[in-house]
Amino acid sequence: MSMWSTLRRGEPGYDEARRGLSASAVVPDLHPRTVVRVGAGREGGQGAEGVRAALAAAEREGLRVTVRSGGHSASFAALRNDVVAIDVRALDGVEVDPVAGTAVVGPGTTSLAAARALHGTGWSFPVGHRATVGLGGFLLAGGNGWNHGVWGSACESVLGADVVLADGRLVHLDAADPAAYAALRGAGPGFPGVVTAFHLRLWPEQRVQRRILSFPAARAAEVGAWADHLAAVIDPAVELTLFLAPPDSPMHPDLDEPALTVAATAYADDPAATEALLAPVDETLPPGAVVVLAGPSDIPTMVETETAPPGLGVVAQQAWTTEGYAAVLPDLAATMTRCPSPWSSILVSSSSYRRAAPPATDTAYLPLGTLTVAAYSNWRPGDRDEDNRRWAGDAVEAIGSRWSGHYVGELDLLRRPDRLAACFPGGGLARIDEVRRRLDPAGRFADFPGRC
Numbered sequence: 420m421s422m423w424s425t426l427r428r429g430e431p432g433y434d435e436a437r438r439g440l441s442a443s444a445v446v447p448d449l450h451p452r453t454v455v456r457v458g459a460g461r462e463g464g465q466g467a468e469g470v471r472a473a474l475a476a477a478e479r480e481g482l483r484v485t486v487r488s489g490g491h492s493a494s495f496a497a498l499r500n501d502v503v504a505i506d507v508r509a510l511d512g513v514e515v516d517p518v519a520g521t522a523v524v525g526p527g528t529t530s531l532a533a534a535r536a537l538h539g540t541g542w543s544f545p546v547g548h549r550a551t552v553g554l555g556g557f558l559l560a561g562g563n564g565w566n567h568g569v570w571g572s573a574c575e576s577v578l579g580a581d582v583v584l585a586d587g588r589l590v591h592l593d594a595a596d597p598a599a600y601a602a603l604r605g606a607g608p609g610f611p612g613v614v615t616a617f618h619l620r621l622w623p624e625q626r627v628q629r630r631i632l633s634f635p636a637a638r639a640a641e642v643g644a645w646a647d648h649l650a651a652v653i654d655p656a657v658e659l660t661l662f663l664a665p666p667d668s669p670m671h672p673d674l675d676e677p678a679l680t681v682a683a684t685a686y687a688d689d690p691a692a693t694e695a696l697l698a699p700v701d702e703t704l705p706p707g708a709v710v711v712l713a714g715p716s717d718i719p720t721m722v723e724t725e726t727a728p729p730g731l732g733v734v735a736q737q738a739w740t741t742e743g744y745a746a747v748l749p750d751l752a753a754t755m756t757r758c759p760s761p762w763s764s765i766l767v768s769s770s771s772y773r774r775a776a777p778p779a780t781d782t783a784y785l786p787l788g789t790l791t792v793a794a795y796s797n798w799r800p801g802d803r804d805e806d807n808r809r810w811a812g813d814a815v816e817a818i819g820s821r822w823s824g825h826y827v828g829e830l831d832l833l834r835r836p837d838r839l840a841a842c843f844p845g846g847g848l849a850r851i852d853e854v855r856r857r858l859d860p861a862g863r864f865a866d867f868p869g870r871c
């Protein structure tokens with residue numbers, strides 16, 4: 420059985436493969452020359468043979484290469500004109516070494532698949548918050564996952580990776596090559612190679628306890644001030660994330676105005692300890708809070724709960740800010756009244772800032788503020804496509820004067836190519852470019868979206 424398949428523009432099945440380069444049901448009108456779907460299996464060197472064939476074809480035709488794992492790029496990074504797009508979603512699976520506390524994972528493994536594979540093994544990992552996000556792009560971009568305050572950004576737990584370089588060599592990149600290792604941990608769509616497997620450090624599995632509270636978004640300033648107080652006093656083992664939803668959100672059928680949800684998620688070894696971590700929430704609860712959930716959970720359940728239904732258009736935009744919840748929430752809440760789809764939302768979280776240990780510095784990814792603000796447009800295809808496409812970017816622009824940087828995993832570079840350098844301050848972008856020139860001297864891998 421062939422370990423890869425190739426579809427050229429104009430061939431039957433091409434358009435489906437082209438659209439499939441993104442997880443969004445609405446995609447830009449961009450057309451790769453060829454889409455190569457790489458299969459899995461040990462016989463194919465876990466996909467290396469298919470990747471090599473795609474790279475050789477690109478070289479013969481003088482084309483650049485893009486890569487798709489889970490397809491959640493906020494910039495539709497795999498979908499470009501006249502490239503060879505390599506779809507590695509079939510390179511999935513999680514192999515746990517329970518003695519070493521490590522795992523080898525395929526880049527096409529989704530958050531939900533990884534969470535389920537680890538659940539009950541005694542080990543865990545900060546996978547992405549939504550079910551279908553691919554570990555490939557998530558780990559390369561940085562990875563703001565569960566229990567961020569203790570487990571850190573997911574890329575900090577990447578020990579190394581098996582990578583096919585532009586010349587077809589399969590190499591193992593790790594801390595022995597510090598510059599390439601840093602790029603592997605944060606360069607996102609600027610990484611110059613195809614990762615066929617990640618080697619991960621795992622974390623001891625924890626008990627999870629949650630409080631999910633809902634308020635009318637009109638109370639954004641007051642609830643934001645409460646969240647700022649909590650963020651200052653609560654243990655880093657409690658993730659504190661606030662969500663804004665539009666008036667007609669199916670998540671809040673009882674409200675006919677925008678909603679503000681506060682999710683406090685505590686991680687500890689036993690139920691009593693998780694309850695104790697949440698005491699500052701329970702003891703200071705603002706009046707009128709609607710308690711949506713107060714009880715135990717686990718990572719697979721949380722990943723499934725936070726996921727919008729399939730078949731929606733998806734566009735994201737993100738910015739860091741050094742301000743507090745109370746300062747940014749009212750302006751963000753105001754954008755909710757103009758939101759054209761009931762499925763869209765804005766997430767505001769301090770979890771990547773409030774850390775039990777300082778973040779690693781040998782990563783291209785850096786948290787650049789006290790809060791991350793990420794807006795997601797999710798909408799039914801054909802329902803005001805243009806308005807919905809624009810909304811996520813407009814929502815984050817509402818606090819544009821207070822941005823302190825961006826996360827390349829959630830920044831829409833097609834809309835804001837001028838913000839690329841703000842993902843990698845302090846010479847970070849130049850260091851990635853140096854790695855690109857060294858590992859890919861012919862420039863076979865497409866540049867960051869918006870910088871072609």
Ligand SMILES: Cc1cc2nc3c(=O)[nH]c(=O)nc-3n(C[C@H](O)[C@H](O)[C@H](O)COP(=O)(O)OP(=O)(O)OC[C@H]3O[C@@H](n4cnc5c(N)ncnc54)[C@H](O)[C@@H]3O)c2cc1C
Pocket residue numbers: 440485486487488489490491492493495496497507526547548549551552553554555556557559560561562563564607608609610612613614615733735795828829
């Ligand atoms: C609904 C949604 C929820 C999200 N939730 C989170 C979250 O909780 N936390 C968070 O940090 N981010 C989140 N993100 C952002 C997400 O992590 C990034 O968009 C990430 O790039 C998605 O990875 P992917 O594999 O699904 O995407 P893809 O589109 O497949 O990959 C993005 C780009 O990464 C590079 N890449 C991917 N795989 C490989 C590979 N194997 N080898 C080489 N290069 C590769 C390619 O340049 C590719 O075009 C979310 C995005 C969406 C749309």
